[in-house]
């Protein structure tokens with residue numbers, strides 16, 4: 001019998017030949033600085049659990065409490081009968097935290113970006129987008145069917161140039177950027193971008209997935225970091241990374257959020273978060289408010305780890321945040337390096353095309369507030385030893 005899906009098997013075989021095929025690794029423990037993965041104890045530099053909240057007892061307890069009171073699921077989408085008082089409380093809490101009028105929580109950061117951009121723009125509109133923006137932004141842009149104008153990474157004057165060319169065009173303009181770029185760990189030049197957006201009357205939107213809980217006072221994000229309150233119309237954040245649970249949120253004016261309640265498709269057509277998720281998120285914001293020392297430790301760990309990597313001779317790219325790429329060039333080498341590190345007790349992901357451009361493959365590391373300095377020193381020792389063996393370091 002002819003198998004109409006045979007082309008997929010051929011593609012998989014090609015990935016195996018190229019050395020870029022990846023088997024899923026399985027955690028047999030909670031996500032922690034040292035995790036059990038594929039039956040092996042490894043230092044985990046592969047998670048986004050920046051503040052160590054994913055397995056925090058207070059979050060676990062809050063999830064259980066909310067489950068006992070409200071049940072395991074919500075039974076409907078938000079606009080039908082799936083909005084519990086818990087959901088509204090979380091949105092109010094985040095809006096206050098971010099110093100904005102209102103907030104809506106989505107099932108994930110991905111749906112927050114994709115659902116928002118596609119809801120507010122139409123085919124006659126224009127999007128000015130950093131070339132390294134996240135896939136969920138790109139998908140949202142495509143879903144909107146607006147014209148997409150990509151500008152070189154972090155180049156605010158190039159963004160201004162695009163908007164200048166579009167001045168005579170009708171249609172709305174959206175200037176959109178990641179706050180912290182997920183593969184490189186560098187920060188958007190938000191002050192310059194805001195100025196450009198203001199000059200051309202564009203909507204300014206930022207995706208703070210990797211800045212939430214990391215940048216700004218108590219982890220309020222990039223807008224707070226650069227003190228640009230009131231000048232960014234749309235702020236997206238995630239509850240899946242530093243916050244330690246799952247979800248995405250969008251912050252802005254009351255009417256903008258109301259509009260999303262009526263038009264954002266993931267909000268209208270996909271069931272709301274289970275109570276456990278909402279309860280755990282509330283507990284996470286409580287901790288972020290009361291324990292700013294976690295973020296301080298995240299940053300001191302970051303500085304220590306980066307300095308040790310650089311002293312060992314690694315190329316860590318343009319990173320300014322806890323995301324530190326170790327640049328190796330070819331995707332095949334990145335994946336081999338990652339597998340060899342794992343055998344030596346270090347979990348760090350190899351990343352190649354199409355997630356990053358061809359020739360810019362890397363092993364990405366993310367330190368957290370809960371790693372000890374000893375664990376980080378041991379990680380650098382493993383990285384250097386394996387890299388020398390593989391001729392990545394001379």
Ligand SMILES: *Cc1c(COP(=O)(O)O)cnc(C)c1O
Pocket residue numbers: 108109110111113134136178180182207209210238239240241246247248
């Ligand atoms: C991870 C990520 C997202 C998606 O967030 P989830 O909550 O995991 O869906 C969106 N944008 C950026 C920049 C990210 O890194």
